[in-house]
Amino acid sequence: MVNIGVVGIGHWGPNHVRNFSQLSGSTVVAVADTSEERRKAILASYPEVTAYKTADELFAHDGLDAVVIATPTATHYELVKAALGAGLDVLAEKPLAVTAVQCRELDELAKKNGRVLMVGHVFLFNSGILKLKECSDDGSLGKVYYGHATRVNLGPIREDVGAVFDLATHDISIFNYIFGGCPTTVSASGKCFLQKELEDLAFLTLTYPSGQVANVHVSWLDPKKIRTITLVGDRKMVTWDDLDPVGPIHIYDKSVIQEPYYESFGEFHLLAREGDITIPKVKMSEPLRAQSQHFIDCISKRAESFSDGAFAAGVVAVLEATQKSIEAGGAPVEV
Ligand SMILES: NC(=O)c1ccc[n+]([C@@H]2O[C@H](COP(=O)([O-])OP(=O)(O)OC[C@H]3O[C@@H](n4cnc5c(N)ncnc54)[C@H](O)[C@@H]3O)[C@@H](O)[C@H]2O)c1
Known part of the structure; x- marks a missing residue:
């Protein structure tokens, strides 16, 4: 049984409390939040x-075996460092920190101390995203030309x-996961209203080493909730709609072919x-669960997660390049 503590029980932290309380291999023994109101609510x-009241008391x-850090992003670095220093395994909410340098430092500290450091890139546990990855990896799409995400x-x-660190983190983690690494350049535009x-x-354009391109549109100032991704390959195309309860994945057996002119x-x-358009069965389950x-499994087996500090550093490096490109009026910035 893994004894878990949760730091930060605002909007998202209670979901961690619920999940780790319900899993058979873990139990939540303590929480910490600077807000008395939040502590009363969880109790x-x-x-x-x-x-x-404080994370140090919880550590x-x-x-206690492990902690979840679900506080605002700017606090993650210090709290994760302190938790690792206290000998705890850590699940940190995304993004792991505000700079890639900080992420790499935390990754090295975890590895040096023999601790699990996992980052909650929750869409990598979404059944629809796993199906997209499968379609890309098994060759059924052919060569994937590009991806497009709307959130x-x-x-x-x-x-x-801002919306880049809050929302684009998800899509960057998804595309880095599907394309197997970080883009080489980012060009982006954004607005503060x-x-x-x-x-x-x-609006982000990520160019991957293979030449594949991913476009990401994120906004919290839009009338309609949309969470979609399209992958276009030279043999087939696939769409994911997280809000489609019937079948989030549609595979289009469509492509463009070259035919000789008769004359x-x-x-x-x-x-x-x-x-044909096929809608494969995708098992719907709570990605956070x-x-x-996965975190409990990593702890039990003393195994590193694929969503570790190094993976998170790649995501944050793209976020940093995105902000630089926005400041530079959309100029391409190397990651
Ligand atoms: N994976 C997802 O889909 C998802 C969704 C929502 C939020 N998140 C992430 O979760 C984190 C928290 O987001 P939220 O929406 O719950 O924020 P929130 O502001 O609602 O809650 C944060 C809580 O942390 C507490 N807190 C702040 N600093 C603290 C400290 N030093 N020690 C103890 N408690 C402290 C605050 O009092 C507050 O209750 C963020 O990193 C966010 O990106 C992830």
């Missing part, structure tokens, strides 16, 4: 946990980070090839 639902809790909604609006220096929307030998024209189980 009303989980009276058996100990609620501390010293007798018998927009009206709110929730954060006051600590509601708050100074915190962009409400951004002139050696010349070709491009024709659209229209085939799968992520929590």
Whole structure:
């Protein structure tokens, strides 16, 4: 049984408390939050946990094995460092820190101390995203030309980070996972309408070493909630719609083929090839539950997660390049 503590029980932290309380291999023994109101609220639902005001008090809790850091992004670096220093395994919310240098430092510290450091890139545990990855890896799409992601909604609006650090983190983690590494360059534009220096929307173009391109549109200032990704290959194309309860994945047996002209030998024209659209069965389950189980498995087996500090450093490096490109009016910035 893994004894878990959760630091930060605002909007998202209680979901960690619920999942780690319900899994058979873990139990939540303590929480910490600087807000008395939040501590009271969690104790009303989980009276058996100990609620501390500070993370340091929680880290010293007798018998604690691991912690979840679910506080605002700017606090992650110090809290993760302190937790690793206290000999605990750590699941940190995304993004791991505000710079890639900080992420790499945390990754090295975890490895040096023999601790698990996993980052909650929760979409890597989403069944639909796993299906996209499978379609890309098994060759059924052929050569993947490009990807496109839309993640927009009206709110929730954060006051600590902009839409790039809050929302694009997810799509960058997804494309880095599917394409097997980081892009080489990013060009991006973004706008701050509601708050100074915190962009409400951004358009990113990520160019990967293989020449594959991914476009990402994020916004918390949009009338409609959309969470979609399209991958276009030279043999097939696939779409994912996270909000489609029936079948989030649609595989289009469509492509563009070259046909010779009848009249002139050696010349070709491009024709659209229209085939079937299939909706494969995708097991719907809570991605956060799968992520929590993976953390417990890593702890039990003393194994590193694929979503470790090094992977998170790649994501944050892209976020940093994105902000530089926005400041440079969309100029390409190397990652
Ligand atoms: N994976 C996802 O889909 C997802 C969704 C939402 C949020 N998140 C991430 O979770 C984290 C928290 O987001 P949120 O929306 O819950 O934020 P929030 O502001 O609602 O909650 C943060 C809580 O942390 C507490 N806190 C702040 N500093 C603290 C400290 N030093 N010690 C103890 N408590 C402290 C605050 O009092 C607050 O209750 C962020 O990193 C965010 O990116 C991830």
